[in-house]
Amino acid sequence: MRTRAAVAVQAGKPLEIMDVNLDGPRAGEVLVEMKATGICHTDEFTLSGADPEGLFPAILGHEGAGVVVEVGPGVTSLKPGDHVIPLYTPECRECEYCLNPKTNLCQAIRETQGQGLMPDGTSRFSTLDGDPILHYMGCSTFSNHTVLPEIALAKVREDAPFDKICYIGCGVTTGIGAVINTAKVEIGSRAIVFGLGGIGLNVIQGLRLAGADQIVGVDLNPAKVEMATRFGMTDFVNPTEVEGDLVPYLVNLTKGGADYTFDATGNVGVMRTALEAAHKGWGESIIIGVAPAGAEISTRPFQLVTGRSWRGTAFGGARGRTDVPKIVDWYMEGKIEIDPMITHTMGLDDINKGFDLMHAGESIRSVVLY
Ligand code: NAD
Ligand code: AHE
Ligand code: ZN
16 A cells, blocks of 8 residues: 655654555554654654664654554454554563563564564565665554554554554653553652653653652753643752752752662763662662663762662563553543643644754654644
8 A cells, every 4th residue: 555654764864754655464464554653752863863773764653553454364463443552562472571570571573673674574665666664663653554563562442542642652651661660669759850851751750650759850951840840740950050960969859869760861971870869778770761872871880889770671661562551541540641741743744843842842742643
């Protein structure tokens, strides 16, 4: 079939909106009509050329929601008409990783996914001239139609609005999951969240759900304060307004260091600050942010010797087919909020405006409506 997509033709260049060819679903695959997709900082990270796995030309986007149009041979858990959220972290329920309760990192299709290909090693997308276009994170939600493996789709309730639940495909689940699944934050904890964007605000929302007593937000952009306060931030720190080193300032503010700190910036200097602002003896620092090719983290080993731990999380530790439908329920039941964080919507033709708003620090989440 022919569909319309925003194609990343080259690193550092705006997306090009064009008609593309899309082959139908093969064995174990599903054709989905996208209804909405969020724009995550990771899309910008890959488009910028900073992603060591970044390949071009590709159709980016990994935060979508849509409807099943057709299923390939052997697909049993989905049928046309089902409402779905694509999963960049699939859940096959069979691999060594899925069978280990310590991780959500299903590896069943990770190798081909990282190469921009479907599990059989080929792409379903091509230009109208027949040149292949690569998939991205196994999702390619910046296309009106896309093909995904069955194991990379969560079936969700049909009364949930696509333009809001698409955000559960990455930002909401990553932020809340980092608190609940990865850190397992206890009631009464003190926490610091670095970066109050689309992910950090959901960490804050997760901390409030978990019953944290103190939720410190750190960001260079004071425009983020209002929204972060609305979601539960108790203290705001702008590093540019702190005299001297940020670490002792934060340690003092949290009465000895935070029980949990979260990096949602992708800046390795911030990651070090986050680790060192965690409480001596027991503080845990969780890395969420994705850092550019070649970047490395460092600290004095003494920081770990004296009881702090450094950890990371992908997709908030969530097992997508199991957990995503539950998070959609939480939203529909009013347990979590999404609507205020979706600050801008646009059509696919204007998708580059969403990236501009992100660069300018003016949006939390932009959502493309098909
Ligand atoms: P965003 O652009 O919406 O937000 C980033 C925020 O960080 C902004 O508010 C910005 O002002 C702030 N910031 C930047 N530099 C800072 C600094 N030095 N100190 C304090 N604040 C600073 O981005 P997002 O969509 O929220 O994504 C955040 C990070 O999380 C990105 O690196 C993204 O790639 C990553 N991410 C990771 C996962 C995962 O599964 N691990 C999932 C989604 C996103
Ligand atoms: N390709 C990058 C890493 C990118 C990365 O860490 N992606 C996160 C999801 S970010 C969503 O917005 C992730 O899930 N990582 C686990 C995985 O298997 O990719 C690089 O550095 O090579
Ligand atoms: Zn994302």
